[in-house]
Amino acid sequence: MNAISLKINNEGYDVPVKPHWSLAYVIREKIGLTGTKAGCEMGTCGSCTLLLDGKPIFSCLRMAIDAQGSDIRTIEGLEEENDGELHPLQEAFIQDHGMQCGFCTPGMILAAKHLLDHNPDPTEQQVREAIGGHLCRCGTYVRIVKAIMNAAETMRNAQATQ
């Protein structure tokens, strides 16, 4: 076992890991932040997406030991970033029913957050590209795209009134 520390949502976690344990596994099973979902565990479903140093990655394809020193953000960190309120993306997913079972939702929201942080006014095509690596077994894509477009508008309006 190797003792490592991870910085997740601005919080430090010391945890012993084996080198081949994935970041997704450690975050869920050893640290207990189960918002990050483990689906295919081979990089094809997107449910384990989190932000590593600001960029979305698949945490099933990253060794936990290889994420030391990085700034990790999971779905649990979104509220904190938004002063304790649900993030506009989370609100929009609720409003527009951008989910059915909810398993893909954390990954979808984090991929969308990265898009909107860099492109506040995306086209529908850009939204579809941003979530291109994410599967929704319930098939709610149309509503997911709508939720992201609506969240983008809410965020732009909030920005404009500030």
Place this chain on the structure above:
Amino acid sequence: MEYYSPTELDHAYTLLDKYGDGAVPIAGSTFFMSHREELFDAADAVIDIKKLGLNYIRLNDDGLHIGATTTFNEIFDHKLTRDGRYAILSDTAGELNTNEVRNMATIGGVICVAGEVDMPTSLLACDANIIIGSSRGTRAISMSEFHVGYLNNALEEGEMVLEVHVPQPPANTGAGFAKFQRTAADLPLVNVATHVSLDGAGACSEARVVAGAATLSGVPERSAAAEAVLLGGIIDDALIESAAAASNDIECVNDFRVSAEVRQLWVRCGVEDTLRQAAARARQGGEV
């Protein structure tokens, strides 16, 4: 199994020597982790190579130099690869349609994999060189010799890839890339890259026509027949069509995903499409 994260190349080389064929350099880890069941047992040490300063894209007089741990998204977005004579590299990186994987996967990793991937096809079309380092020094090897078979590259024990060098093409050069896949997030079923240069009179002075990801030999291959059709000719519709028809000298695999026949038809279509794009780019001076 041990884990190391060296910050000096010499340290990385010492570790590669110490663990021999039990040493596994890890870059983006996207291939390694998605094949972990098969790969972990054979690994005595994983060596993170992301802190060795091999993350860069630089333009010198002799062409473009891309460090081994440069990610697909860095290649996709960089001003040196996005436009101009090296745009085929951004085009190819962008064909890995998953943003999350593009943030992780590296150019060094993708060429080492030597399987159903896209970038080596384009690098062969660009006649790239692979710069390899070890405690014994550095050496350069042509992309045409770097893949020695399916999932098999020319690295020897103790060696790692440091850089990809894409030679500066002549003026009036253009290139194009095409990928055939079942869904946007798939690996290629077959892919094609073409690279043409024009002389002062507009005739084709250099041509490389490549198909990859599913050739019978397991490595990207050039079509000698298609290149012979192009050389010396004016690249018009008729010449493009005959070059495309000639590209069936590259044999493709026949497997449960697609038949060899369909793959060969796709290669022909891909050669046609990419030649049109390559020729148009070459006529614009290679700067588009």
